[in-house]
Each structure stands twice: as C-alpha cells, then as structure tokens.
Amino acid sequence: MIQVKDLKKVYGGVIVVNIPQLEITKGESIGLVGNNGAGKTTLFRIILDLIRPDTGQVKSNGELVAGGExxxxxxxxxxxxxxxxxxxxxxxxxxxxxxxxxxxxxxxxxxxxxxxxxxxxxxxxxxxxxxxxxxxxxxxxxxxxxxxxxxxxxxxxxxxxxxxxxxxxxxxxxxxxxxxxxxxxxxxxxxxxxxxxxxDRILLMEKGKIIKDLATNSSTLDELEHYFAIGQTDTPAVELNIDPEENH
Structure with missing residues (x-):
C-alpha cells in the first residue's frame, strides 16, 4: 500500500530522514519507534504530503502522494x-x-x-x-x-x-x-x-534510518528494551539482521 524509494530529507545540513526503500502492504499493522529526533514525525509528514522530501518519493496505492489527491x-x-x-x-x-x-x-x-x-x-x-x-x-x-x-x-x-x-x-x-x-x-x-x-511489525528508526524491521513475536519487546537500555548507535546493518544490499 505504501512504497518509499530513495527518500531523504535534510534540515540545516542534518539528514533527518534517509530511507532507501520501504514497503508497507495493505492490512499491515506497523509500529514506528525511536528516540526523539529519530525522524518518525518527519516521515509521517512526508507520507501525508505535509512536507516534501529533498529527494525520493512516497506512493500510496501506486499514486505519488506529492501533489496527489x-x-x-x-x-x-x-x-x-x-x-x-x-x-x-x-x-x-x-x-x-x-x-x-x-x-x-x-x-x-x-x-x-x-x-x-x-x-x-x-x-x-x-x-x-x-x-x-x-x-x-x-x-x-x-x-x-x-x-x-x-x-x-x-x-x-x-x-x-x-x-x-x-x-x-x-x-x-x-x-x-x-x-x-x-x-x-x-x-x-x-x-x-x-x-x-x-x-505486527516494528520499524526502529535512528538518525533518520530504519535500522531494524521486526516481525512482532514474544521476544520483540525484550529486544527493543535491550536496544534502548544500552543506547545502541551506529551499529552495522549486518548485526541488526538487515540486508545492506536491500537498503542501499
């Protein structure tokens, strides 16, 4: 239902959203988590065409949201x-x-x-x-x-x-x-x-990037709590079970 491609938004020289690719299928229940400044609200506002990205695009049911009705x-x-x-x-x-x-x-x-x-x-x-x-x-x-x-x-x-x-x-x-x-x-x-x-699906954002994409199960809460408890940053994608080729 939602397709994101090569999305980037920069404020004051700081990249606040940087998502090469994301797809949300119809009927999915998505949770977006991250610390303040992770880019969650900016991503929401781009999806709703309240602000425009510097590069990239968002489609909803195949229609570009930017300028769409x-x-x-x-x-x-x-x-x-x-x-x-x-x-x-x-x-x-x-x-x-x-x-x-x-x-x-x-x-x-x-x-x-x-x-x-x-x-x-x-x-x-x-x-x-x-x-x-x-x-x-x-x-x-x-x-x-x-x-x-x-x-x-x-x-x-x-x-x-x-x-x-x-x-x-x-x-x-x-x-x-x-x-x-x-x-x-x-x-x-x-x-x-x-x-x-x-x-049913959790997207973890940090510094504008989606660094974890998790199907919710019995261990998801523990995994997220551990992540935030240790203040994990700049962790290589391979350690987070994200395919680097898929996101870059």
Missing part, C-alpha cells in the same frame, strides 16, 4: 492538535469532517454513539471549544474524527501520550479493530509495551 479519500491521520479546528466544539468539528465525506448529521451522531466509553463523558455536550480541552481529550477528538472517515490507511503519531491508562486500553482495542477490518495502520509511540501489543 485520491489517497486523501481513504487516509485518516492524527499527528497533533494542529490537525484540529480549535475554535469549533467537538460536535461542530465532527459534523464538519462528516460533511467532507458526504455524511449526514444523523449518520455522524449514530457513529459517535459507538464511542461513548472512549469519550468517557468528557467530549460531547460539554459546551467547550476544542482549544479548551486537555491534550488527551483533543487527541480523542482527532482519533475518532479519523475513524469517522472509515480509513483504509490509519496513521497516529504518539497517540498514547497524554491519555489515562483506561483510555490507552480502549485505544489499543480501537487500533486492533481497524486492523481486523482490513485497514493498514501505522502508529508511532515511545511506549514499547503498547506498540508491540498492537502492531
């Missing part, structure tokens, strides 16, 4: 509160998003009824603008607005931050449901437990 119809993404319209109430925002996808207010209301537990009485009918919500509740609005679009590609950047443990548990179930329904999900997180719990 069709991929937007099946992509739901929430990276941060900047994706929201903060002077609207949550209800107004949901109706706005629904209208973009030709959904009636009645349809939107029926849809929102499925997320009563996820909202936990903190979102709807509170008389608040989105800007007055906590960051965690803003994230709830952003995440559910993505689901309202019934996305084939579902992307979340650090969705477990700023939300309470109960909501984290419910969010994991929502992500699993999307995968079970055939959506391709790409989720970044600093929480290794959550990301290995909901994703």
């Amino acid at each position: 069709n991929w937007k119809n099946y992509t739901g993404a929430y990276l941060d509160e900047g994706f929201l319209i903060d002077y609207l109430t949550p209800e107004e925002y949901f109706y706005f998003i629904g209208g973009l996808h030709q959904l009636s207010r009645a349809h939107v209301d029926d849809f929102l009824g499925r997320y009563t537990e996820f909202f936990n009485g903190e979102i709807l009918k509170r008389g608040k603008y989105i800007r007055d919500l906590s960051k965690g509740n803003q994230a709830k609005v952003g995440i559910v607005s993505c689901l309202l679009q019934n996305p084939e590609l579902f992307m979340l950047d650090e969705p477990f931050a700023n939300i309470d443990p109960t909501t984290q548990f419910r969010l994991k179930n929502l992500i699993r449901e999307q995968t079970a329904n055939g959506a391709t999900t790409i989720v970044s997180s600093h929480d290794l437990n959550h990301i290995t719990d909901v994703c």
Whole structure:
C-alpha cells in the first residue's frame, strides 16, 4: 500500500530522514519507534504530503502522494492538535469532517454513539471549544474524527501520550479493530509495551534510518528494551539482521 524509494530529507545540513526503500502492504499493522529526533514525525509528514522530501518519493496505492489527491479519500491521520479546528466544539468539528465525506448529521451522531466509553463523558455536550480541552481529550477528538472517515490507511503519531491508562486500553482495542477490518495502520509511540501489543511489525528508526524491521513475536519487546537500555548507535546493518544490499 505504501512504497518509499530513495527518500531523504535534510534540515540545516542534518539528514533527518534517509530511507532507501520501504514497503508497507495493505492490512499491515506497523509500529514506528525511536528516540526523539529519530525522524518518525518527519516521515509521517512526508507520507501525508505535509512536507516534501529533498529527494525520493512516497506512493500510496501506486499514486505519488506529492501533489496527489485520491489517497486523501481513504487516509485518516492524527499527528497533533494542529490537525484540529480549535475554535469549533467537538460536535461542530465532527459534523464538519462528516460533511467532507458526504455524511449526514444523523449518520455522524449514530457513529459517535459507538464511542461513548472512549469519550468517557468528557467530549460531547460539554459546551467547550476544542482549544479548551486537555491534550488527551483533543487527541480523542482527532482519533475518532479519523475513524469517522472509515480509513483504509490509519496513521497516529504518539497517540498514547497524554491519555489515562483506561483510555490507552480502549485505544489499543480501537487500533486492533481497524486492523481486523482490513485497514493498514501505522502508529508511532515511545511506549514499547503498547506498540508491540498492537502492531505486527516494528520499524526502529535512528538518525533518520530504519535500522531494524521486526516481525512482532514474544521476544520483540525484550529486544527493543535491550536496544534502548544500552543506547545502541551506529551499529552495522549486518548485526541488526538487515540486508545492506536491500537498503542501499
């Protein structure tokens, strides 16, 4: 579904994304992990055509995302509160998003009824603008607005931050449901437990490069925890079970 080739982005002389090749197939559940500055959010923004790479390209279902339009119809993404319209109430925002996808207010209301537990009485009918919500509740609005679009590609950047443990548990179930329904999900997180719990494939980024590409199994969490515990850097690709010929 997503094809990345010869992708590079440079800021101030520093290479922040450097991915020669990456393919994500339809229906995969991808977890993206790495320390701050690893390039995760920059990669997300390139995939969503929010910023342009210096070289290389990203395709979604065979279409170049740069300048393309069709991929937007099946992509739901929430990276941060900047994706929201903060002077609207949550209800107004949901109706706005629904209208973009030709959904009636009645349809939107029926849809929102499925997320009563996820909202936990903190979102709807509170008389608040989105800007007055906590960051965690803003994230709830952003995440559910993505689901309202019934996305084939579902992307979340650090969705477990700023939300309470109960909501984290419910969010994991929502992500699993999307995968079970055939959506391709790409989720970044600093929480290794959550990301290995909901994703079937883990991509580890460091200094803009994908240095590990792991199928999630019983030892994946231990392997990632060991990596971050020792502060491993600049490790040769062969030691990380990555084929150098495939990535250069």
